Amino acid sequence: MERYWQQCIFNYLRCDPEDHYFLLTESPLTAPESREYTGEIMFETFNVPGLYIAVNSVLALAAGYTTSKCEMTGVVVDAGDGATYVVPVADGYVIGSSIKSIPIAGKDVTLFIQQLMRERGENVPQEDSFEVARKAKEMHCYTCSDIVKEFNKHDKEPAKYIKQWRGIKPKTGAPYSCDIGYERFLGPEVFFNPEIYSSDFSTPLPAVIDKCIQSAPIDTRRALYKNIVLSGGSTMFKDFGRRLQRDLKKIVDTRVLASEARLGGEIKHKNLEHVCCYESPVTTSGSECSQPSYPEICSLVWRFSVSINP
Numbered sequence: 001m002e003r004y005w006q007q008c009i010f011n012y013l014r015c016d017p018e019d020h021y022f023l024l025t026e027s028p029l030t031a032p033e034s035r036e037y038t039g040e041i042m043f044e045t046f047n048v049p050g051l052y053i054a055v056n057s058v059l060a061l062a063a064g065y066t067t068s069k070c071e072m073t074g075v076v077v078d079a080g081d082g083a084t085y086v087v088p089v090a091d092g093y094v095i096g097s098s099i100k101s102i103p104i105a106g107k108d109v110t111l112f113i114q115q116l117m118r119e120r121g122e123n124v125p126q127e128d129s130f131e132v133a134r135k136a137k138e139m140h141c142y143t144c145s146d147i148v149k150e151f152n153k154h155d156k157e158p159a160k161y162i163k164q165w166r167g168i169k170p171k172t173g174a175p176y177s178c179d180i181g182y183e184r185f186l187g188p189e190v191f192f193n194p195e196i197y198s199s200d201f202s203t204p205l206p207a208v209i210d211k212c213i214q215s216a217p218i219d220t221r222r223a224l225y226k227n228i229v230l231s232g233g234s235t236m237f238k239d240f241g242r243r244l245q246r247d248l249k250k251i252v253d254t255r256v257l258a259s260e261a262r263l264g265g266e267i268k269h270k271n272l273e274h275v276c277c278y279e280s281p282v283t284t285s286g287s288e289c290s291q292p293s294y295p296e297i298c299s300l301v302w303r304f305s306v307s308i309n310p
């Protein structure tokens with residue numbers, strides 16, 4: 001690592017480290033020992049006058065604001081090529097106990113597209129298939145709102161939705177072409193329906209975000225739901241943020257409705273005593289007991305406002 005930093009500072013940045021402050025980023029789950037080792041190298045080897053090591057998710061949260069008013073409380077969904085983290089931040093500090101990670105990232109999207117193209121028998125050289133899948137992901141993939149409707153759209157108008165990739169075989173130099181069809185929307189779908197890619201992990205990204213916020217301190221949850229920031233190349237698919245917002249809102253609304261039904265039977269239960277049906281000598285028909293002859297009782301439910309700031 002010391003040689004790598006030396007290469008970056010002297011050969012690429014071409015600066016004297018003793019004349020500049022340095023900003024380094026780290027992943028949310030970096031061990032404290034690694035940070036201490038980094039500081040030791042920077043101060044003792046390069047003699048830097050100042051060093052700031054920040055979690056990249058905190059910087060992404062700050063970068064989402066272009067005005068002087070910067071709200072440093074929110075959830076950062078950081079989906080890169082090798083890892084995906086959901087990081088809650090309160091007043092600029094990471095809530096370490098609530099960090100969530102999922103074993104699905106950009107590389108998995110590429111591998112899934114490669115697998116789908118291979119299963120369809122596309123004419124892609126084996127040694128070039130991964131690179132073709134990566135280019136297809138970056139250039140043509142998008143997030144759909146309904147996977148069944150998207151299949152129907154592709155089947156009805158294939159010429160409109162199917163894209164063609166043209167390349168040259170690396171060994172022979174001969175040209176080749178292949179179609180990119182269902183892969184366009186099935187690739188990003190692994191974040192929302194991971195079971196189509198792997199049976200080892202089946203929790204969708206919106207559910208992971210919800211679990212992350214629910215595990216955070218209760219007094220921060222409202223602010224966390226209100227400010228969700230997307231970071232990383234794997235969140236740049238078209239309509240990714242809109243789909244994430246919709247699915248997360250469904251999860252929150254479902255839980256709120258379930259709480260509403262439960263709380264409606266718990267609070268102010270004494271007010272229901274006078275409308276209960278009791279056994280008496282006078283015969284009472286079942287239809288009379290089923291009439292809603294009770295006063296309206298409302299339960300106070302805290303509804304969250306979910307917003308996405310890509």
